[in-house]
Amino acid sequence: MIRFERVTKRYPGGHEALADVSFEIRHGELVVLGGHSGAGKSTLIKLIAALEKPTAGKVWVSGQDVGSLRPNQVPYLRRSLGLVMQEHRLLTDRTVFDNVMLPLLVTGYPPKDAAKRVRVALDKVGMGAFEQVMPMTLSGGEQHRVAIARAIVNRPSVLIADEPTAHLDPAYAREIAALFRSFHQAGVTILLATHDETLFSPYGSRRIELDHGRLVA
Amino acid sequence: MSIALFPHRLALRQALARLTAKPLATFLSALVVAIALSLPALGLVLMDNLGGLARGVSGKPEISAFLKREVSAEQAQRVENRLQADKRIAALRFVPRDLALKQLAARGGFADVSGALVENPLPDAFIIEPTGENPAVFEAIRTALAAMPEVAHVQLDSAWVERLHAAVELGRWSMLLLAGLLGAALVIVTFNTIRLQILTQRHEITVSLLLGATRNFVRRPFLYFGLLQGLLGGLVAWALVEGVMALIAPRIEDLARSYNIVLDLHGPTPLQAAGLLAFAALLGWLGAGLSVRRHLHDGAVD
Numbered sequence: 001m002i003r004f005e006r007v008t009k010r011y012p013g014g015h016e017a018l019a020d021v022s023f024e025i026r027h028g029e030l031v032v033l034g035g036h037s038g039a040g041k042s043t044l045i046k047l048i049a050a051l052e053k054p055t056a057g058k059v060w061v062s063g064q065d066v067g068s069l070r071p072n073q074v075p076y077l078r079r080s081l082g083l084v085m086q087e088h089r090l091l092t093d094r095t096v097f098d099n100v101m102l103p104l105l106v107t108g109y110p111p112k113d114a115a116k117r118v119r120v121a122l123d124k125v126g127m128g129a130f131e132q133v134m135p136m137t138l139s140g141g142e143q144h145r146v147a148i149a150r151a152i153v154n155r156p157s158v159l160i161a162d163e164p165t166a167h168l169d170p171a172y173a174r175e176i177a178a179l180f181r182s183f184h185q186a187g188v189t190i191l192l193a194t195h196d197e198t199l200f201s202p203y204g205s206r207r208i209e210l211d212h213g214r215l216v217a
Numbered sequence: 218m219s220i221a222l223f224p225h226r227l228a229l230r231q232a233l234a235r236l237t238a239k240p241l242a243t244f245l246s247a248l249v250v251a252i253a254l255s256l257p258a259l260g261l262v263l264m265d266n267l268g269g270l271a272r273g274v275s276g277k278p279e280i281s282a283f284l285k286r287e288v289s290a291e292q293a294q295r296v297e298n299r300l301q302a303d304k305r306i307a308a309l310r311f312v313p314r315d316l317a318l319k320q321l322a323a324r325g326g327f328a329d330v331s332g333a334l335v336e337n338p339l340p341d342a343f344i345i346e347p348t349g350e351n352p353a354v355f356e357a358i359r360t361a362l363a364a365m366p367e368v369a370h371v372q373l374d375s376a377w378v379e380r381l382h383a384a385v386e387l388g389r390w391s392m393l394l395l396a397g398l399l400g401a402a403l404v405i406v407t408f409n410t411i412r413l414q415i416l417t418q419r420h421e422i423t424v425s426l427l428l429g430a431t432r433n434f435v436r437r438p439f440l441y442f443g444l445l446q447g448l449l450g451g452l453v454a455w456a457l458v459e460g461v462m463a464l465i466a467p468r469i470e471d472l473a474r475s476y477n478i479v480l481d482l483h484g485p486t487p488l489q490a491a492g493l494l495a496f497a498a499l500l501g502w503l504g505a506g507l508s509v510r511r512h513l514h515d516g517a518v519d
Contacts (some may be wrong), residue, residue: 049427072431079429089424106430108224150428 001027001158001189002048007057009043009213017043019213020057025191027157030184032200033193034217035210041193042086044210045162048191049083050074062157079107082151082188084161088143090135096122096146097131103154121153122146125179141172148179158189165196173199228437235414235442236449243446246410250403250450250497255457257396258485258493262458264389265489266482267381278355278373280345282362285369293341296367300343305358308346314339340369352379400500403450407443407504408511414439415512422513436509440502447501451494458493459484 002025009018018040025031033041046052047059050066059066062080069077090099100121104114122128125145135143144164151159161180165173177199184190192200197207209217236243284293293311300309312320317339345362347355355373362371373379415422422435466482473480485493 075429075431083427091421103428106425106428106434
């Protein structure tokens with residue numbers, strides 16, 4: 001599903017975020033990507049989503065070499081991924097419903113069915129009652145749930161989350177972890193970048209550890 | 218509504234929402250477009266009116282060929298035969314010298330003069346109406362006539378009309394040039410408006426791209442915005458031109474009447490109005506397109 005082949009990412013200025021990283025995530029796996037802050041977790045996710053290009057090596061997602069995709073192919077790769085970034089990146093001038101609707105709009109999903117899908121996604125994350133609320137009035141945990149609903153509304157084959165429980169109190173963090181577990185049980189491939197691996201260890205996840213850009217486990 | 222058209226409907230709705238979100242700013246932008254376009258548009262409409270005057274005043278241009286006094290009736294007949302065989306000549310009229318004198322005497326103020334003449338000083342003449350309206354053909358006929366040994370003098374009666382034509386053409390070209398220059402300015406205005414919009418909507422664009430939006434999806438609302446803003450400006454420009462024409466037309470017509478010229482000035486024709494709207498919309502679309510190309514392709518957003 002996702003394969004890194006001796007991937008190195010060096011930023012302009014010489015900083016090496018990833019060095020000779022190789023691993024594979026199979027369909028239906030739940031993988032927790034660990035490592036301290038600055039270990040290269042976010043860079044790894046950006047490479048999968050074609051937000052960055054590898055300096056060396058190859059990144060494969062669903063059989064596609066991400067680094068060699070033409071610009072007009074990149075959107076279609078991103079549509080197959082459900083991305084939850086560290087900053088939830090909700091649009092503050094739109095309702096919760098409209099935020100979750102956005103991925104369906106950009107893919108040209110038939111508007112008739114889109115509303116139904118949005119409501120299903122919101123119900124899955126327990127935010128069905130908040131669809132007409134503006135995101136700024138929600139708590140951090142609720143905003144994360146909306147961001148997750150937005151990531152799953154397109155029914156992606158892979159769900160990728162960067163620090164989904166960061167800045168959340170333990171109760172909220174456990175709720176979010178349980179959500180990802182339910183998606184995994186539904187057959188979705190999941191990659192979670194987190195420094196809080198203990199949250200996900202009870203769910204039988206595989207662990208990948210980065211340290212200063214190198215794979216150590 | 219077809220699924221293929223849905224992204225366009227969505228983009229159009231977004232563009233309309235942006236236009237109506239700040240009505241005063243939208244109106245002022247449209248006014249800038251309108252003022253810049255109304256000046257050349259007004260000039261072109263006036264030139265069109267004057268062009269009609271030049272075409273209408275003379276009817277068909279005429280060439281007068283005055284024969285030498287010693288040319289006999291037989292020689293004049295031979296000249297007439299040759300002219301009738303010329304395909305470039307649509308109509309031909311012989312004016313004998315006696316008839317010319319009578320016509321002169323009939324004109325107010327000349328009766329006494331013609332009565333005082335001992336001998337008719339006027340020559341026989343041919344009044345020639347060329348085919349078509351090509352000035353080059355008129356000139357060729359004039360040259361051919363002047364080369365005939367029987368002809369003393371040739372006069373192209375439509376010379377002043379041609380000068381008016383030339384002046385109107387010059388005016389029309391000047392207005393087109395002005396329209397081009399002001400059009401470039403409008404492209405720059407729209408370019409900058411869209412640049413500011415892209416900056417203020419940077420977050421939304423970034424999120425959309427992250428969620429799999431194509432560049433066309435991101436570009437489309439800005440293109441529609443530019444097109445609609447241009448169209449709005451074109452509509453206001455049209456109204457301005459109609460308003461100005463309604464104000465000045467009676468005064469110009471009065472002035473023309475004092476020179477015995479009957480003028481019936483009109484505002485833009487439906488075709489001209491459609492052209493103005495299309496030109497304005499095109500400028501808006503072009504400015505938006507250039508801005509989007511510049512600002513969404515330099516890595517500024519993602």
